[in-house]
Every structure is written in structure tokens, then in C-alpha cells.
Amino acid sequence: MRFRQVHLDFHTSEAIPGIGTEFSKSQFQSMLRTGHVDSITVFSKCHHGWAYHPGEANEIHPQLSFDLLEAMIEAAHEIGIKTPVYLSAGLDEKLARRHPEWLIRDAEDRTRWVKDFMTPGYHEFCMGTPYLDILLAQIHEVVSRYDADGIFLDIVGVRKCRCQYCVAKLRAAGQDPRDEAAVISLGEETYLNYARRVRETIDSVKPGLPVYHNNGHQQRGRRDLVLVNTHLELESLPTGGWGYDHFPLSARYAQTLGVDFLGMTGKFHTSWGEFGGYKHPNALRYEAALSLAHGAKCSIGDQLHPSGLMDEATYALIGAAYSEVEVKEPWCDGVQSVADIAVLSLEAAREACPGGQSLKGERNLADPGAVRILTEGHYLYDMVDTMTDFNAYKVLILPDEVPVWPALAEAITAFTAGGGKVLATGRSGLTPAGDAFALNLGLRWQGANPYKPAYFLPQFTPGALLPASFVMYGEGQLVELDGGQSLGRLENPYFNRDVFTFCSHQHTPGTREDNGPGMTLSENGIYIAWNVFSEYADGGHLILKEMVLHALSRLLPQPVxxxxxxxxxxxxxxxxxxxxxxxxxxxxxxxxxxxxxxxxxxxxxxxxxxxxxxxxxxxxxxxxxxxxxxxxxxxxxxxxxxxxxxxxxxxxxxxxxxxxx
Structure with a gap:
């Protein structure tokens, strides 16, 4: 992959006339040069379902009179710029209205993206229907007829579907469509079959041509879903709902997988589909640099005007970032992350834990909270899954709710036996049943604290603060020492806030009595009795970060x-x-x-x-x-x-x- 890519959207209604009439090879090339672009994803098919070139596998946009795809590829290649080709895989609105029976359906027969056909928007297809053959023919046509430098397939991933095709498959296999586990399993099978057939279709013409299947999020712990791609494009538009913490979280996992990847942001003030929205140039400069710092190459999203005229303001904006990237590339290629700390992703742990898949989709603030604290503390870390060799690190963090089953316990025990240290917080370290610690952390679990909020009195100076009884808003755990030592005590309030027992505006003050350890140290690591990472992501309470930073200062006295x-x-x-x-x-x-x-x-x-x-x-x-x-x-x-x-x-x-x- 190249470093300076543009992802060019073109989702254009058939009700708009004059499609591409102002496209100019010289203007297109001029804008790419202005933007210092070296690769641009151009489009074969949009969400509306139209092709932007003639062919037999799809219908050309009714308002387009020439081969726009070919014109873009030729113009870009003439000046040495690569052209991966985009096809909307999951969405095809013209076909959705002709074959609504091919759409993904939920248990109440609602469609996905928009619930019905009286709401403006798109409808997503099930890849277990005859639609897949149509899509494969479209991909085959592009790969056969055009000099594509890769294929980008959008709006695809593992889906739960109860369309009549999926219902029939489940029943034919003796399964019940009302069984959620059976529906999820079929969704996995359907997606992997789709990805395999796409690869076979492409390889029948151009073996090894790069392909990426975009789902908007790379699920941590699913390396099998990574491997259906030749590379990763981490969609992460900070202003589009992802925020500025999302990309570092995704990238710190992606770089451990050994695949080429890029960070995809956008030029928009908000997100995709916005015309006339522009970031400040400094924002794109920062976002591009953020990709480089995390071992990624860069992609910036744009959307072409229906006329085909490239927007001068956009490419001046992109050029402000990419002119800097261009001269930095020699120091950013072929890099390996250096890290002291491995954070075992809660998302990945739930995926690997027997029975943990039932928690898929549950709220997870532990992972982003860990990223935020470690970044602010300037520690070097990777986000890892259970297939990682923990021995490559000095400290392993189990954030907030990571269950520990026998195989994981064995791997962590081997890690600590070799000198590694563990930082576990909240319910992390408990068995999947949640009834006892599965690791030797020098303590015994007594149960969840019935008081909330409670207080923590540290036996150390917490950074810029003085020792005090700090409020802990979330659920705490009651533990007793079994070989470890206390680093601070738990203090309960006089009572929980209730109609007949409440005090002041928010919560009841603490009794200042010792109700057991709230943070402990043992030869294998440190345990903190609250979900400090999730709470920090949600509220940013300073003491939470200081508790983690103090723990790391004890576990990692000589960081890199x-x-x-x-x-x-x-x-x-x-x-x-x-x-x-x-x-x-x-x-x-x-x-x-x-x-x-x-x-x-x-x-x-x-x-x-x-x-x-x-x-x-x-x-x-x-x-x-x-x-x-x-x-x-x-x-x-x-x-x-x-x-x-x-x-x-x-x-x-x-x-x-x-x-x-």
C-alpha cells in the first residue's frame, strides 16, 4: 500500500442530471497533484446500485454518458497514481426495490439500515441470497475489464439475518430460526462463504490482487476475519462519531497482526455524505501524523460532486497534510511497534472465552479507557488478543471485566512465572462464572460491594493530588488478602441513597472506616477493586488515572x-x-x-x-x-x-x- 490515499465516494442519485459532465482529465490530475495523492480509490458501483461504466453485470447510471471509471483510472495511472476500485457490496438500492426478498431481515421482518421503504436511505443485502452471484459477476467484470490496483468492498461483515433464505437454511439443517446462537452461526458461515467466493472470483482473473472488506470496525480477537483481507483500512473519522481515541485503539491492535494497514479519516467536518463540509487543515495534519505514529499509512475520505469536478478546496486541504506525509515516508515504512505493556482487549477476551460470545455487542469502555490512560501516561503499549505471546511484554493489563478461563489462566501463569507482572481491575481475573479469582493475585474474592458509590483511601500520594478518600462511582469488589499487601483501603458510605436514607445532593459521605483493601500488591502484580478504565473513559476522574499510573510505576519501574x-x-x-x-x-x-x-x-x-x-x-x-x-x-x-x-x-x-x- 501507498502512504497517501484518497477514498473517493460517489453515491449519486439517479434523479440528478448531468453525471460526470464536468470531469476533466487535466483537472482531475491537477487536484491529485495539489493533494500530494499517490493512490485514489475510485468507484465502479455506489450505494444507489448504479455502475459508473458500461457493462453487462450492472446498469450504468442513467444520467452518465461515458465510462467514468476508465477515465479516472487512465488519468491517475498516467501520473503514477494507483487506483483501487470501490464496489458497494452490502447496499444496492435500485436492486433492493426489485428484490426486497434478498434483504437482511430481523426477527420482526424489518430491514437493516432503514426499517422500511417509506424512509429515505439504504437497505442491506443478505449474502446468503441470489444477490451474491450478482455481486460476484460485478466484481469479475471490473477485474477483467479494468486495470484496478485492488478491490474495496463496502458494508460487509458477519450479520444476523432471518430472511426467508436464511430461515430455510436453518430449518433444512434441523435448526430453529428463533435460536439466536443458530442465527449467529449461520451469519458467520454466510460471511466467510462470501469472502471465499470473492477471493476465488478475483484470483480467477488476477491472482493476489489486493482486496479489503469494510465493516467500519476491525473486531479484536477475530484474526480469521482479518485474514480474508490482504490488508486493513481502519475506518476512523474522529468527527464522524469515532472520536480521537478510536484510531489509536484500533491501530495498537492492528499493528500486532503483521499486516499492512492504513488509517482512514475524512476531510469532512462531520462524516461521509457531507457536501460542503471542511476540517481545518491542522486537523488533517494531526490525523495523518497520528496514522504515521501508529505504524499506519494514510487515507482521507472525499466525495465527488455529481458533475465529476474535483473540489479545489478539498485537495488544498488534503495537500496540507499529505505534503508533510510525503517527506516523512522513509522513516515510517516497515516499522515494528516497541511496547512494554500488553492490554488484553476486553472485546477480544469476550470473543475467546467459552460462552463469552453472548456478550458480543455489550458496552465496552474498558478498552478505550485503557488507551486513554496509557496514552496520557506516555507508556508504550499494544492492544492484544489471547493468541498473543504475552512473554514479549513486561506487564499485562486485564481491564475491568476480563474473565479468565483455564487456558488463559495457564498462559498468564506462565507469563508471571517468567517475571511478567499483571494489572487486573474490577471483575478481571475472576472465573467466567464470576465466583472466584482464577489467578494468584494474593487475595480472595468475597463478592460485589453492595455500596455504590464507595471510597478509596490510597496509601500513596496519587500524582498531583494528596491522599484523601476519593469517591468511586462504579461497582466495587470486596476482597481479602491472601498473601498480598494493601496499597489503599475501601471505605463504604453510611448508606446507599434511598428515599428514606439520602444525604446532600448526590451521594452519602464515607464512614472513614476500613472495609478492606481497595488496591493490592502481590508478587504477580497489582489488583484494583473498581472498573477504573471504564469509569475513566466515561467520566475522566483524575484519581482513576493516578491509581493506574501508580500501579504501573510499581510494576514497571524502568519503562522503555x-x-x-x-x-x-x-x-x-x-x-x-x-x-x-x-x-x-x-x-x-x-x-x-x-x-x-x-x-x-x-x-x-x-x-x-x-x-x-x-x-x-x-x-x-x-x-x-x-x-x-x-x-x-x-x-x-x-x-x-x-x-x-x-x-x-x-x-x-x-x-x-x-x-x-
């Missing part, structure tokens, strides 16, 4: 990286093995919430950012410099791979390169 970046700053460390160099990414911007949307406008420069690294390397340090400016940085090298340097100026994104002998 230390820096004085502000909390909102982001730092990562990537290793380029072939070049024998580390690249330390430093980013700083502060998204502001305007109504319901996080936006970035001003980027405030920072000065004199100190960084200290303990590099896991066997090579001496040749030099440290800033890339791409090639400015030499003075540094101090010590024993065991230690190196310290100061980045004098940081505006948005800076890369410090540590080159080995």
Missing part, C-alpha cells in the same frame, strides 16, 4: 520511554529493522468539543520536550536527529541502551530518529 510531554501529547516508538533505527514520534494537539463534535483548529507549539529511552537493542547509538529536517540532536548515552535527548520544538508532529551503529 519517559517524557515530559503534556497529558494530551502522544508518543510512540517504532523500530525499522532494515535501517537499524528507532523512530520516536511526538504529537501534540488539543481537540475541542464543539457541540457534539471534537474539532482541531489551533495547534500550540511546545518547546524543549525531554525524552529518555531504554532501548531493547544490542547496538551502540550512532546519532540522534530530527526527521525529515535531518537536524542533529545532542544526546547522552548510558549503560543498557539508555539515551536521553531534548526535542527543542514540537509543532503538531516531530520524529526523533535514533540510529544504531
Amino acid at each position: 520511554l519517559r517524557t515530559n510531554l503534556p497529558a494530551r501529547g502522544i508518543t510512540t516508538l517504532q523500530y525499522q529493522q532494515e535501517e537499524r533505527r528507532y523512530v520516536n514520534h511526538l504529537l501534540y494537539a488539543t481537540p475541542a468539543l464543539k457541540g457534539r463534535i471534537e474539532v482541531i483548529e489551533d495547534i500550540v507549539p511546545l518547546h524543549d520536550i525531554s525524552v529518555s529511552l531504554r532501548l531493547p537493542s544490542d547496538g551502540a547509538i550512532r546519532r540522534v536527529y530530527l526527521a525529515p529536517a535531518m537536524t542533529e540532536l545532542p544526546f547522552t548515552a548510558g549503560a543498557e541502551g539508555e539515551v536521553t535527548y531534548t526535542v527543542p520544538y514540537l509543532e503538531n508532529h516531530q520524529m526523533a530518529v535514533i540510529e544504531l551503529v
Whole structure:
């Protein structure tokens, strides 16, 4: 994959005249050059179902009089730009009205995306119907007739469906369509069959052509769903509902999988389908740099005007980001994440836990909360699943609700036997039945605390705060020591808030009595009795972060990286093995919430950012410099791979390169 991609939407109603009449090869090329674009996903078929080229497998848009797909491919290839081709796989509105019996249906026979045909919007197809053969013919035609550099298939994934085709399949197999597990299993089978047949269709013409199936979210713990793709495109538009925490969460998992991937944002003020909406250039500069810092390449979403004229303001905006990406690419390709900490994703743990699949779709704030705290604490971490070798890390975090079944307990026990440490919070570490700890953390579980909220009095100084009885709003756990030691105590309130027992405006104060440990230390790790990660993601209470950071200071006294970046700053460390160099990414911007949307406008420069690294390397340090400016940085090298340097100026994104002998 290339670094500077544009994903060009073109979902265009048949009621709009003059489709593509203002398309110009020279203008198209000029805009791509302005945007510093080196790959653009162009379109064969849109959500409305129309093709933008002649053929037998689909109908050309009734208001289009020429082969727009071919014109775009030829124009882009002429100036060395790649052209993956987009087909809307799950949506085809013209066909939906002709064959509504092929659509996904729920138990009440409602369609997916919009519930009926009197509501404006699209309807999603079931891939277990004859529609799949039509889609495969459309893909085959594109791959056969056009010089596509890849295929992008949209709106696809594992779905629950009770259309009459799925109902018939279930009944023929002796299963009950009212059985949720049977419906889910058929959905898995249907999707993997679709993906296999797509691959066979493409390979019959162009073996190995890149293909990506987009579902808007890469499910952690489902490596089988990763492997149906040649690469990953992580859709994550911060202003479109994903927020600025989503991409780091997805990327820190994706990079552990060993596949090429990119981060997909958009030029829009909001999200897809918005005409006339533009971000501040600083927002795209930051979002592109965020991709580079996490080992990803970049993609920016745009939507072409029905006339076919590329928007000058959009490509000037994209160019502000991609002109910077272009000169940084040599330090961002072929990189490996360097991390001290593995966060076992709650999403992945639920997927792997026997019986845990029933929790699919349940609210999960533990994963994003872990990302936020570790990012603000400037720790190097990966988000991992249960197939990961934990021994590659020093600390394993089990955030909030991770159940531990025998196979996982065995892997974690081997990890701690080798010197690794565990940080478990809330109900994490309990058996799937939730009745006892499955790990030796120096304590015994007594049950959930009936008091909520309760209070935590630390036996340490929590960062910028002084020790006090801090309110813990969520459910706490009652534990007693069994070989461990307390790092702070649980204090209950006088009573829960009730009609006859309430105090003040919110909740009852604590009794200041010791009701058992609220945070414990053992030789295998630290346990915190509340869902601190979920609560931090939801409310941002400072004490929650300070509890985790104190725990990590005990479990990881010598992290690979230390820096004085502000909390909102982001730092990562990537290793380029072939070049024998580390690249330390430093980013700083502060998204502001305007109504319901996080936006970035001003980027405030920072000065004199100190960084200290303990590099896991066997090579001496040749030099440290800033890339791409090639400015030499003075540094101090010590024993065991230690190196310290100061980045004098940081505006948005800076890369410090540590080159080995």
C-alpha cells in the first residue's frame, strides 16, 4: 500500500442530471497533484446500485454518458497514481426495490439500515441470497475489464439475518430460526462463504490482487476475519462519531497482526455524505501524523460532486497534510511497534472465552479507557488478543471485566512465572462464572460491594493530588488478602441513597472506616477493586488515572520511554529493522468539543520536550536527529541502551530518529 490515499465516494442519485459532465482529465490530475495523492480509490458501483461504466453485470447510471471509471483510472495511472476500485457490496438500492426478498431481515421482518421503504436511505443485502452471484459477476467484470490496483468492498461483515433464505437454511439443517446462537452461526458461515467466493472470483482473473472488506470496525480477537483481507483500512473519522481515541485503539491492535494497514479519516467536518463540509487543515495534519505514529499509512475520505469536478478546496486541504506525509515516508515504512505493556482487549477476551460470545455487542469502555490512560501516561503499549505471546511484554493489563478461563489462566501463569507482572481491575481475573479469582493475585474474592458509590483511601500520594478518600462511582469488589499487601483501603458510605436514607445532593459521605483493601500488591502484580478504565473513559476522574499510573510505576519501574510531554501529547516508538533505527514520534494537539463534535483548529507549539529511552537493542547509538529536517540532536548515552535527548520544538508532529551503529 501507498502512504497517501484518497477514498473517493460517489453515491449519486439517479434523479440528478448531468453525471460526470464536468470531469476533466487535466483537472482531475491537477487536484491529485495539489493533494500530494499517490493512490485514489475510485468507484465502479455506489450505494444507489448504479455502475459508473458500461457493462453487462450492472446498469450504468442513467444520467452518465461515458465510462467514468476508465477515465479516472487512465488519468491517475498516467501520473503514477494507483487506483483501487470501490464496489458497494452490502447496499444496492435500485436492486433492493426489485428484490426486497434478498434483504437482511430481523426477527420482526424489518430491514437493516432503514426499517422500511417509506424512509429515505439504504437497505442491506443478505449474502446468503441470489444477490451474491450478482455481486460476484460485478466484481469479475471490473477485474477483467479494468486495470484496478485492488478491490474495496463496502458494508460487509458477519450479520444476523432471518430472511426467508436464511430461515430455510436453518430449518433444512434441523435448526430453529428463533435460536439466536443458530442465527449467529449461520451469519458467520454466510460471511466467510462470501469472502471465499470473492477471493476465488478475483484470483480467477488476477491472482493476489489486493482486496479489503469494510465493516467500519476491525473486531479484536477475530484474526480469521482479518485474514480474508490482504490488508486493513481502519475506518476512523474522529468527527464522524469515532472520536480521537478510536484510531489509536484500533491501530495498537492492528499493528500486532503483521499486516499492512492504513488509517482512514475524512476531510469532512462531520462524516461521509457531507457536501460542503471542511476540517481545518491542522486537523488533517494531526490525523495523518497520528496514522504515521501508529505504524499506519494514510487515507482521507472525499466525495465527488455529481458533475465529476474535483473540489479545489478539498485537495488544498488534503495537500496540507499529505505534503508533510510525503517527506516523512522513509522513516515510517516497515516499522515494528516497541511496547512494554500488553492490554488484553476486553472485546477480544469476550470473543475467546467459552460462552463469552453472548456478550458480543455489550458496552465496552474498558478498552478505550485503557488507551486513554496509557496514552496520557506516555507508556508504550499494544492492544492484544489471547493468541498473543504475552512473554514479549513486561506487564499485562486485564481491564475491568476480563474473565479468565483455564487456558488463559495457564498462559498468564506462565507469563508471571517468567517475571511478567499483571494489572487486573474490577471483575478481571475472576472465573467466567464470576465466583472466584482464577489467578494468584494474593487475595480472595468475597463478592460485589453492595455500596455504590464507595471510597478509596490510597496509601500513596496519587500524582498531583494528596491522599484523601476519593469517591468511586462504579461497582466495587470486596476482597481479602491472601498473601498480598494493601496499597489503599475501601471505605463504604453510611448508606446507599434511598428515599428514606439520602444525604446532600448526590451521594452519602464515607464512614472513614476500613472495609478492606481497595488496591493490592502481590508478587504477580497489582489488583484494583473498581472498573477504573471504564469509569475513566466515561467520566475522566483524575484519581482513576493516578491509581493506574501508580500501579504501573510499581510494576514497571524502568519503562522503555519517559517524557515530559503534556497529558494530551502522544508518543510512540517504532523500530525499522532494515535501517537499524528507532523512530520516536511526538504529537501534540488539543481537540475541542464543539457541540457534539471534537474539532482541531489551533495547534500550540511546545518547546524543549525531554525524552529518555531504554532501548531493547544490542547496538551502540550512532546519532540522534530530527526527521525529515535531518537536524542533529545532542544526546547522552548510558549503560543498557539508555539515551536521553531534548526535542527543542514540537509543532503538531516531530520524529526523533535514533540510529544504531
